Amino acid sequence: xxxxxxxxxxxxxxxxxxxxxxxxxxxxxxxxxxxxxxxxxxxxxxxxxxxxxxxxxxxxxxxxxxxxxxxxxxxxxxxxxxxxxxxxxxxxxxxxxxxxxxxxxxxxxxxxxxxxxxxxxxxxxxxxxxxxxxxxxxxxxxxxxxxxxxxxxxxxxxxxxxxx
Numbered sequence: 500x501x502x503x504x505x506x507x508x509x510x511x512x513x514x515x516x517x518x519x520x521x522x523x524x525x526x527x528x529x530x531x532x533x534x535x536x537x538x539x540x541x542x543x544x545x546x547x548x549x550x551x552x553x554x555x556x557x558x559x560x561x562x563x564x565x566x567x568x569x570x571x572x573x574x575x576x577x578x579x580x581x582x583x584x585x586x587x588x589x590x591x592x593x594x595x596x597x598x599x600x601x602x603x604x605x606x607x608x609x610x611x612x613x614x615x616x617x618x619x620x621x622x623x624x625x626x627x628x629x630x631x632x633x634x635x636x637x638x639x640x641x642x643x644x645x646x647x648x649x650x651x652x653x654x655x656x657x658x659x660x661x662x663x
Contacts, residue, residue: 512577514589522589528580536574540566568624572638578602579639602639606632 512531515524526534543549543566552569553561561569579585579602587593606613614628625631 510581510586511589512580525589528577532574532577535576536570539573540570543569568621572634575635576638576641578635579605581605599639599642603636606635606639 509525510528511525512528513526514522517523543552543561546560549561549566550559553559553565577598579598579600582596582598582601582605584594584596585598585601587595610632614631617631618628621631625634
């Protein structure tokens with residue numbers, strides 16, 4: 500079994516349990532995120548996949564820049580796993596939380612700071628700051644839907660209110 504100290508020092512993104520249920524291996528959030536980004540990047544090298552995604556946007560194909568940006572967004576998909584409640588799932592001690600809603604609310608709570616940081620690298624990706632956060636929200640919603648309470652919100656107006 501991995502030492503609890505290891506689990507406290509390196510936030511995990513994926514873990515494996517042995518037959519008794521004890522954690523036998525972990526993959527850090529950083530490494531898991533890099534794996535996901537690299538996997539999408541490799542998948543987008545296949546014309547059928549890349550062009551299929553492009554058609555959803557009404558385009559013939561994605562550019563290398565589009566593919567790189569999608570890979571980066573895919574890498575951000577589990578950012579909500581950095582919360583203590585999710586990390587507690589490894590040991591089963593303390594309060595337990597998920598990572599989708601937690602990632603959403605973390606972005607909302609810190610939207611101004613996040614946009615300021617991301618605008619240096621990603622500022623020209625969208626016509627508005629709200630669009631950039633919506634891309635990240637879409638990435639976080641990789642389990643197929645946003646949290647139920649989120650559906651009732653107008654993301655654009657919420658972001659504008661949070662960043663004033």
